[in-house]
Amino acid sequence: MARMVREQLFPPLDPFEKGMLPLTSPHVMYWEQSGKPNGVPALFLHGGPGAGATPVHRRFFDPNFYRIIIFDQRGAGRSEPRGCLQDNTTRDLIEDIEKLREYLGIEKWLVFGGSWGSTLALAYGEAHPNRCLGFVLRGIFLGTKDELDWFLYGMKTVYPENWRRLVAVLSDQERSDILNSYHKRLLDPDDTIRLPAARAWSAYEGACSTLIPSPDTVAAFSSDRLASALASIEAHYFINNLFMEVGSILENVDLIRDIPGVIIQGRFDMVCPIVTADALHQAWPEAEYVVVPDAGHSAMEPGIRAALVRATETFKDQQKDW
Numbered sequence: 001m002a003r004m005v006r007e008q009l010f011p012p013l014d015p016f017e018k019g020m021l022p023l024t025s026p027h028v029m030y031w032e033q034s035g036k037p038n039g040v041p042a043l044f045l046h047g048g049p050g051a052g053a054t055p056v057h058r059r060f061f062d063p064n065f066y067r068i069i070i071f072d073q074r075g076a077g078r079s080e081p082r083g084c085l086q087d088n089t090t091r092d093l094i095e096d097i098e099k100l101r102e103y104l105g106i107e108k109w110l111v112f113g114g115s116w117g118s119t120l121a122l123a124y125g126e127a128h129p130n131r132c133l134g135f136v137l138r139g140i141f142l143g144t145k146d147e148l149d150w151f152l153y154g155m156k157t158v159y160p161e162n163w164r165r166l167v168a169v170l171s172d173q174e175r176s177d178i179l180n181s182y183h184k185r186l187l188d189p190d191d192t193i194r195l196p197a198a199r200a201w202s203a204y205e206g207a208c209s210t211l212i213p214s215p216d217t218v219a220a221f222s223s224d225r226l227a228s229a230l231a232s233i234e235a236h237y238f239i240n241n242l243f244m245e246v247g248s249i250l251e252n253v254d255l256i257r258d259i260p261g262v263i264i265q266g267r268f269d270m271v272c273p274i275v276t277a278d279a280l281h282q283a284w285p286e287a288e289y290v291v292v293p294d295a296g297h298s299a300m301e302p303g304i305r306a307a308l309v310r311a312t313e314t315f316k317d318q319q320k321d322w
Helices: 055-060 090-104 116-127 145-152 160-167 174-186 191-207 215-222 224-239 274-283 302-319
Strands: 017-022 028-035 040-045 066-071 109-114 132-138 261-266 288-292
Touching (some): 028 090, 040 055, 040 116, 040 302, 066 090, 090 116, 109 116, 132 302, 191 215, 191 224, 261 274
Antiparallel strands (some): 017 028
């Protein structure tokens, strides 16, 4: 008889260990471990960049099987200093992941990431394929010009009211180059200029992330604590092409081709449209590809959430000798 695969989040749990790991000055990384101390290591990579992780992210993994490792990337969440852009690049984040792996004495881990977390998971995996047991990826983002143009201009075709709120803080002249205009405002030391821009940018992303409008999501994204770091770090990465060579992830997919992978994508994901996930699957057909027909971008969409839990549960069967 086939085993019933769980589709609901696991119950809330607290870390059994957490700490602050010094990186290159001035950065210090928040990290935590929960679940089974000698279990299969699973690394959670949050989105953004700059969003930070939350307690609900522990709940995608069976705590009786997985050793769940979560950290906040440079400048994000509980890492310090918050919003810091100095030495904050994709290469720095990849090195941070390796530093954390070595610090915790982990040989290999399952790498789980959504949105920007999927970008970082793929970039890390291609840099260190021998450290990856597998990949669970959601809402694929590769940072191409087409994707950035869609986020800043194209989404107004679906969410015109949200886009009007995005550009409301800009002058008519600034609206011809939204990214550069926002980047300048988000670097301004004057809070009366910087904070309204941060709130508008972050609220725009939150409002477009769910298939069914979610006031709670918009409120969370609009909070000064999240918005300030998320907006500035995202604009920093976007204006620098994610600090990666254009097309490098798809070009280097051979490096991870033989590692188990699952790609989970909402059909109506407006933040990271399905065309990017499709391109990844065309380049990496060995990975399982799951299209959730009634979901947008957020990991908390019911269908996305269920698919992510199914993926971590199914992966358990591949680790019987652990």
